[in-house]
Amino acid sequence: MKDNDCIFCKLANGDIPTATLYEDEDFRVILDANPASKGHALIIPKEHYADLYELDDSVAGKAMILAKKMIAKLTDILGCDGYNIVQNNGECAGQTVFHYHLHMIPRYKGDDVGLGWKLNELTEEDREYILSKL
Numbered sequence: 001m002k003d004n005d006c007i008f009c010k011l012a013n014g015d016i017p018t019a020t021l022y023e024d025e026d027f028r029v030i031l032d033a034n035p036a037s038k039g040h041a042l043i044i045p046k047e048h049y050a051d052l053y054e055l056d057d058s059v060a061g062k063a064m065i066l067a068k069k070m071i072a073k074l075t076d077i078l079g080c081d082g083y084n085i086v087q088n089n090g091e092c093a094g095q096t097v098f099h100y101h102l103h104m105i106p107r108y109k110g111d112d113v114g115l116g117w118k119l120n121e122l123t124e125e126d127r128e129y130i131l132s133k134l
């Protein structure tokens with residue numbers, strides 16, 4: 001299903017021209033308009049899913065297989081030293097476009113890409129609560 005008000009539906013389906021690195025029947029891979037580093041790209045499904053909670057299982061599997069293929073090829077082309085695959089769910093997690101997408105962010109030694117988090121101690125209370133609920 002497509003959402004007429006969704007910019008990524010339009011980009012993925014070719015209704016708005018964009019810098020396309022790859023396309024097949026399920027996905028379009030494009031360069032991010034505001035790259036965190038040179039070569040930052042997005043894997044966007046052609047069908048509309050707001051986020052990972054909604055994503056179809058087979059599309060989820062195909063997206064990660066495509067990410068694997070794309071970063072192998074792009075690492076050669078860009079000469080980067082590593083990759084972050086990032087996927088944000090929910091505004092508090094940094095999601096700004098509510099159509100599922102995978103970020104592929106090339107990393108270069110010494111770059112200033114600001115991904116990371118503060119390391120906390122796992123508390124006994126949190127551990128016991130989470131393990132008891134699963």
Ligand code: AMP
Nearest residue numbers: 018031032033034088094095096097098
């Ligand atoms: P997120 O914050 O995870 O939802 O990521 C949205 C990403 O989409 C950001 O990195 C934006 O720079 C990127 N973006 C938004 N609009 C466009 C567009 N028209 N073309 C390419 N990238 C876009």
Ligand code: ZN
Nearest residue numbers: 006009048099
């Ligand atoms: Zn959409």
